[in-house]
Amino acid sequence: MDYKKKIAEKIAQLVDINENELREYIEIPPNKDMGDYSFPCFRLAKVMKKSPQVIAEELKSQIKLDDIIEKTDVAGGYLNFFINKTSFVENTLKEIAKKENDYGKSEIGKGQTIVIDYSAPNIAKPFHVGHLRSTVIGGALYKIYQYLGYHVIGINHLGDWGMGVCKTIAGYEMWKEEYDFSISPINAIAKIYARFNKEEKENPSITDKARNALQRLEAGDEETVKLWKWIISISIESYNKIYDLIGCKFDSYNGEAFYNDKMDRVIKILEDKNLLVESEGAKVVMMPDNMPPCIIITSAGTTIYATRDLAALLYRIDNYHFDKALYVVGGEQSLHFKQVFKTLELMGYEKYAKNCVHIPFGLILNENGEKIGSRKGTPITLEEIFNEAIEKSLQIIEEKNSELENKEEVAKKVGVGAIIFNDLANNRIKDEIFDWKQILNFAGETGPYMQYTYVRTQSILRNANCEIDSNVDYSKLLDDEAIDVVKKLKEFPNIIIASADKNEPSLISRYLIDLAQSFSRFYNEHHIICEDKNTQNARLMLTKAVGITIKNGLNILGIETPEKM
Ligand code: ARG
Numbered sequence: 001m002d003y004k005k006k007i008a009e010k011i012a013q014l015v016d017i018n019e020n021e022l023r024e025y026i027e028i029p030p031n032k033d034m035g036d037y038s039f040p041c042f043r044l045a046k047v048m049k050k051s052p053q054v055i056a057e058e059l060k061s062q063i064k065l066d067d068i069i070e071k072t073d074v075a076g077g078y079l080n081f082f083i084n085k086t087s088f089v090e091n092t093l094k095e096i097a098k099k100e101n102d103y104g105k106s107e108i109g110k111g112q113t114i115v116i117d118y119s120a121p122n123i124a125k126p127f128h129v130g131h132l133r134s135t136v137i138g139g140a141l142y143k144i145y146q147y148l149g150y151h152v153i154g155i156n157h158l159g160d161w162g163m164g165v166c167k168t169i170a171g172y173e174m175w176k177e178e179y180d181f182s183i184s185p186i187n188a189i190a191k192i193y194a195r196f197n198k199e200e201k202e203n204p205s206i207t208d209k210a211r212n213a214l215q216r217l218e219a220g221d222e223e224t225v226k227l228w229k230w231i232i233s234i235s236i237e238s239y240n241k242i243y244d245l246i247g248c249k250f251d252s253y254n255g256e257a258f259y260n261d262k263m264d265r266v267i268k269i270l271e272d273k274n275l276l277v278e279s280e281g282a283k284v285v286m287m288p289d290n291m292p293p294c295i296i297i298t299s300a301g302t303t304i305y306a307t308r309d310l311a312a313l314l315y316r317i318d319n320y321h322f323d324k325a326l327y328v329v330g331g332e333q334s335l336h337f338k339q340v341f342k343t344l345e346l347m348g349y350e351k352y353a354k355n356c357v358h359i360p361f362g363l364i365l366n367e368n369g370e371k372i373g374s375r376k377g378t379p380i381t382l383e384e385i386f387n388e389a390i391e392k393s394l395q396i397i398e399e400k401n402s403e404l405e406n407k408e409e410v411a412k413k414v415g416v417g418a419i420i421f422n423d424l425a426n427n428r429i430k431d432e433i434f435d436w437k438q439i440l441n442f443a444g445e446t447g448p449y450m451q452y453t454y455v456r457t458q459s460i461l462r463n464a465n466c467e468i469d470s471n472v473d474y475s476k477l478l479d480d481e482a483i484d485v486v487k488k489l490k491e492f493p494n495i496i497i498a499s500a501d502k503n504e505p506s507l508i509s510r511y512l513i514d515l516a517q518s519f520s521r522f523y524n525e526h527h528i529i530c531e532d533k534n535t536q537n538a539r540l541m542l543t544k545a546v547g548i549t550i551k552n553g554l555n556i557l558g559i560e561t562p563e564k565m
Pocket of ligand 1: 120121122157158312327
């Protein structure tokens, strides 16, 4: 039931303004004694040349009440609406029970394609904490848009080309005998990369070996290409472990290398449009508003990160005809994306350029506010972080509920969920604080707390030891706490839409915390399992709806819900 729409319909019959516009005016009053919805008459005052108060009085006398809107009241220039609470509770809970896993879904994105560029680690470097946020935020956005009916294309624009990967190739060629590739090839490769960087500082001449590897790779030398492909494949294999854990999905792994033969077209268009200018030996596109120029060809004659991103954009335009393209990449690349989108516009793709959006996010800091990423000099890999979270969760479960079946499986859901939730808990642009004590605090505003709330709803339903009777007396849910929970439940679909609007998954995580806290208040004030079977039945219905909504919300964020913990 869309109450705002319902109210707008009633007003539209009385004034000469269209229903959709009227709907936009409707507000939620600051306090519930004033009603459930409020229609401000100030804007009508201008058109109707009457005072807002008089208009409100006139509307009040003409509006027909029914079993949905049961009362209206004038307060100043506002007309307040009181809805019938029983029908409100009934409509909301019935809808949730009926839609279940689909509650919150909509079709507003139908027919629109959205490309999400996210994760994009750099091959040969281990998948370290710097790529956690892009992966988690991008993964959540992927699911949010899918939930809203968009056709979503997830792209992992792997950093699989250039000096980084060639350092690994050169290092491998020099030192492969010294490493064991049988257990974890990616770890051995990562060690080689780290060693190359270290030795390079003392002995800069080895950089030439990496340069030489790049030349061979560019020339298509068979052995080098084979080695390069092998490094990519073991890297992706190791990334997939993380992607599986957090349930994120890619429709394309076309990385930087994929565009090797697609950059000429970019250069040609730029030349044809006279946009390329020489600057200190490089070829650049000048930018407006004092923005530094966008470098297309370096003074060494090679293409660059931006050139590839432009080629990728042309490719994505041709192949996906996207309505929107999101780039979930850290804030330090803001200038890069401004330059790339501006260049695309200058190339004649204004329509597409204005639908490209950079989605930046803050850093990950430890509890002392220091940038995390390395410990004793070796970078922390994502795998290590997730493993630690799972281990710690297992310890907590051992302490609290050692009898639990499938402890390992539950610990996995809890540990992974805790990391994801922490990453999505605040506005993405804020720095994330990574503090184990906080992340795994079952009583804090955390993933485990949300999972625990879900588990509680399920155990209540189990303990009731009976099916919910479909003949529910919804008038048993009119106490303040129950109404508050139902109001929150009703908001869920709008929250998902808002989180897509702002590309802000944290709207969902904060909403879920709110919902869980409301449910806790309800649970603390009222006995769900109780003497009066009608009351119990209605309360179980509410509990079930809370469980469904939490589960759907957590799943959108990439967090699984154990049934017991
Ligand atoms: N691999 C890059 C990095 O780690 C991120 C790539 C983002 N996507 C893009 N199309 N530029 O910094």
